[in-house]
Amino acid sequence: xxxxxxxxxxxxxHVCALLxxxxxxxxxxxxxxxxxxxxxxxxxxxxxxxxLGCVRGMLDGADEREASGELRLVTWxxxxxxxxxxxxxxxxxxxxxxxxxxxxxxxxxxxxRVISHMEWVVSAAGGNPxxxxxYERGIDRMVSDGADLISMCMYPVRGLSGELLMxxxxxxxxxxxxxxxxxxxFFASEPNA
Amino acid sequence: xxxxxxxxxxxxxCSGHVRAFFRGEEEEYRRxxxxxxxxxxxxxxxxxxxxxxxxxxxMLHLQESxxxxxxxxxxxxxxxxxxxxxxxxxxxxxxxxxxxxxxxxRADLSVxxxxIWAGGDRGLSGEAGWxxxIEFECMVNPILAANSAFVVCTYDLRRHDARMVLxxxxxxxxxxxxxxxxxxxLFVPPEELLPELRARRGGVQE
Numbered sequence: 601x602x603x604x605x606x607x608x609x610x611x612x613x614h615v616c617a618l619l620x621x622x623x624x625x626x627x628x629x630x631x632x633x634x635x636x637x638x639x640x641x642x643x644x645x646x647x648x649x650x651x652l653g654c655v656r657g658m659l660d661g662a663d664e665r666e667a668s669g670e671l672r673l674v675t676w677x678x679x680x681x682x683x684x685x686x687x688x689x690x691x692x693x694x695x696x697x698x699x700x701x702x703x704x705x706x707x708x709x710x711x712x713r714v715i716s717h718m719e720w721v722v723s724a725a726g727g728n729p730x731x732x733x734x735y736e737r738g739i740d741r742m743v744s745d746g747a748d749l750i751s752m753c754m755y756p757v758r759g760l761s762g763e764l765l766m767x768x769x770x771x772x773x774x775x776x777x778x779x780x781x782x783x784x785x786f787f788a789s790e791p792n793a
Numbered sequence: 794x795x796x797x798x799x800x801x802x803x804x805x806x807c808s809g810h811v812r813a814f815f816r817g818e819e820e821e822y823r824r825x826x827x828x829x830x831x832x833x834x835x836x837x838x839x840x841x842x843x844x845x846x847x848x849x850x851x852m853l854h855l856q857e858s859x860x861x862x863x864x865x866x867x868x869x870x871x872x873x874x875x876x877x878x879x880x881x882x883x884x885x886x887x888x889x890x891x892x893x894x895x896x897x898x899r900a901d902l903s904v905x906x907x908x909i910w911a912g913g914d915r916g917l918s919g920e921a922g923w924x925x926x927i928e929f930e931c932m933v934n935p936i937l938a939a940n941s942a943f944v945v946c947t948y949d950l951r952r953h954d955a956r957m958v959l960x961x962x963x964x965x966x967x968x969x970x971x972x973x974x975x976x977x978x979l980f981v982p983p984e985e986l987l988p989e990l991r992a993r994r995g996g997v998q999e
Contacts, residue, residue: 764955
């Protein structure tokens with residue numbers, strides 16, 4: 601049997617966190633952001649505007665960190681949406697690459713920790729499994745190409761289709777589920793397996 | 794340990810409880826008929842469990858793939874069963890576990906181990922509610938292990954939401970992806986999962 605990873609979830613390069621309760625979102629953001637700050641990384645949190653308000657209130661010194669550029673809080677509309685076509689995987693990756701480049705050149709930080717609340721995928725405007733998978737595979741490529749990037753992608757289980765879940769398991773090397781970080785048995789397998 | 798280190802070609806597996814997702818019957822048959830043919834030619838007891846209305850269709854597919862149904866049937870090495878007959882017309886977890894136990898039981902080692910291809914979408918029918926079905930999938934694991942049985946449970950991915958897919962991943966120690974078996978890191982041991990399932994079914998918060 602595969603072992604549960606001994607790497608803390610917030611230090612694994614590209615993780616799909618499956619959220620069964622909203623409260624888990626805040627726990628993950630708090631631990632990953634704190635770890636990122638401690639490691640001297642820029643922390644980028646992508647979420648809905650309401651959730652970003654919670655994050656701002658939850659993180660110690662959020663205002664100061666935002667002012668210094670250590671913390672970036674960005675709505676998913678800004679990060680992922682294209683004015684005409686809704687979610688656009690290429691445009692979203694370009695946004696992420698721009699943030700990563702900015703983080704590398706930052707005065708105080710080196711590298712980027714991305715914490716994304718992907719709740720929008722279950723909304724009417726959410727992307728289809730192929731386009732979400734294409735975006736997530738792009739993150740895999742950035743990581744394997746050596747980008748100083750760690751990405752924690754949080755997806756709510758409720759409202760997600762079985763097909764999208766399987767797509768997510770095939771494009772994330774690790775999955776955080778039931779509080780445990782495990783290897784995904786579907787990673788790098790054929791998309792239609 | 795990486796998942797790759799746990800890879801086993803499906804055709805060489807001896808025992809295990811495997812979950813396999815497909816998108817429709819065409820894909821299911823395309824992927825699993827070669828495995829069924831190999832098992833039929835390797836001396837195992839090959840057992841297919843389907844819904845009653847798909848029984849003749851399964852036999853036709855097996856025959857067309859080159860499996861000699863008459864010869865293997867006469868030798869007691871091929872059965873195509875349906876869930877209704879197995880459960881005696883009324884579905885409940887204990888009766889289904891007993892039936893499965895009887896099906897895979899080996900009186901001694903001279904009896905070939907069972908290789909089973911089971912259509913798992915039964916859990917979506919009204920008769921077997923989803924939570925009952927998942928409890929069955931959870932509790933069947935020790936029965937299969939004790940009898941060295943190899944069971945592939947097939948599901949149509951398009952008919953299940955993410956919650957259901959996770960339930961299935963939590964109850965199967967192995968997954969079939971492509972033609973390869975992999976240890977499933979999302980599996981949850983029955984002793985850990987069962988109390989949660991029962992609490993969920995009883996409307997109790999986990």
